[in-house]
Amino acid sequence: MTQAQETGMYTQSMDLPDDAAEPRSAGLKAVPQALHPSEAELQAQFDTRIDADGKIEPRDWMPEAYRKTLVRQISQHAHSEIVGMLPEGNWISRAPSLKRKAILIAKVQDEGGHGLYLYSAAETLGTSRDQMLDALHTGRAKYSSIFNYPTLTWADVGVIGWLVDGAAIMNQIPLCRCSYGPYARAMIRVCKEESFHQRQGYEALLVMMQGTAEQKAMVQDAVNRWWWKCLAMFGPPDADSPHSAQGKRFGIKRIGNDELRQKFIDATVPQAQVLGVTLPDPELKWNEERQHHDHGEIDWDEFWATVNGNGPCNKERLATRVKAWNDGQWVRDAALAHARKQQHRALKEAA
Ligand code: 3HC
Numbered sequence: 159m160t161q162a163q164e165t166g167m168y169t170q171s172m173d174l175p176d177d178a179a180e181p182r183s184a185g186l187k188a189v190p191q192a193l194h195p196s197e198a199e200l201q202a203q204f205d206t207r208i209d210a211d212g213k214i215e216p217r218d219w220m221p222e223a224y225r226k227t228l229v230r231q232i233s234q235h236a237h238s239e240i241v242g243m244l245p246e247g248n249w250i251s252r253a254p255s256l257k258r259k260a261i262l263i264a265k266v267q268d269e270g271g272h273g274l275y276l277y278s279a280a281e282t283l284g285t286s287r288d289q290m291l292d293a294l295h296t297g298r299a300k301y302s303s304i305f306n307y308p309t310l311t312w313a314d315v316g317v318i319g320w321l322v323d324g325a326a327i328m329n330q331i332p333l334c335r336c337s338y339g340p341y342a343r344a345m346i347r348v349c350k351e352e353s354f355h356q357r358q359g360y361e362a363l364l365v366m367m368q369g370t371a372e373q374k375a376m377v378q379d380a381v382n383r384w385w386w387k388c389l390a391m392f393g394p395p396d397a398d399s400p401h402s403a404q405g406k407r408f409g410i411k412r413i414g415n416d417e418l419r420q421k422f423i424d425a426t427v428p429q430a431q432v433l434g435v436t437l438p439d440p441e442l443k444w445n446e447e448r449q450h451h452d453h454g455e456i457d458w459d460e461f462w463a464t465v466n467g468n469g470p471c472n473k474e475r476l477a478t479r480v481k482a483w484n485d486g487q488w489v490r491d492a493a494l495a496h497a498r499k500q501q502h503r504a505l506k507e508a509a
Contacts (some may be wrong), residue, residue: 246315297467306391307471381430
């Protein structure tokens, strides 16, 4: 048995819940407003395709609410990947060995790539990358709460790989089967790369846990600081999640926030045991009846404060992003000038 199997690491084949095959129309209309007869026919075709678990592609007709939901979710996701490069990027110059530095550079570069696939997927819905980036840079767009916390020690880099990327994979594997083709296809590649990210983090921590008492304490301290933030990453409880019902109806969101959070906890507990760390929740225990772990209460006030711009690093993260964008202006100008020159040459040759 491999270590991945022993510790229940994530794979690409995570099961969907038993009710996944049921039609999603139960009790919910895809578009609430009255439609013109010609649109009603298109709406009916759209609903039939969603109920049959088919894919919607960019040139297909889609209700405006579907388009809006996708642009909202995919652009927030893309921003999360790009801002997510920053907490770990801080450690590239301070990685403890050449091997760790090479792995970290590759990982941070992957996150940039994920952002680009996702911006491209959102662009197929008619929103330009400039519009999305403007929303991010002016503070109007959301990105994941988790990237607004500081990375204080090298152990944080391992814990981000193990827990943050682990939580991201748990949330994103169901998205590989979402109803919008470009998003689903982007997520397949993203999830494969995220699996490597999660494993490199866990492996880095395993090595530290075989080291000195100081190294072990550093890992435990990082786990203590990140655990609750990772649980909150899955989003508010289903009862307080305004988009969940519609997201499920559209075949975008396959599994609810609470169920994914529970799956993550159940998968992580044995991994923590193998690692030799304690998860900082005195109420965390196996519930034989539920066949799941019970856990303590998440601090939702802290989560919402962070989502609304008042976490420990929100301002710093946004300022770094805006500076990177402004500093890169000359590269974009040069690329455009080169493209114009090539186009001019091609026209001259054709004449
Ligand atoms: N951080 C910030 N905002 C969050 C959030 C979080 N962890 N969880 C929920 N929210 C926001 C929602 O975006 C929504 O805001 P809006 O109305 O302004 O758009 C509001 O809180 C209500 O939440 P809902 O549960 O109703 O929203 P959703 O149905 O969209 O579910 C989600 C939230 C589960 C995050 C879903 O959007 C999703 O699965 N998104 C795609 C995956 C994603 O974006 N992951 C982010 C992390 S990516 C990452 O970690 C990179 C990796 O490299 C580590």
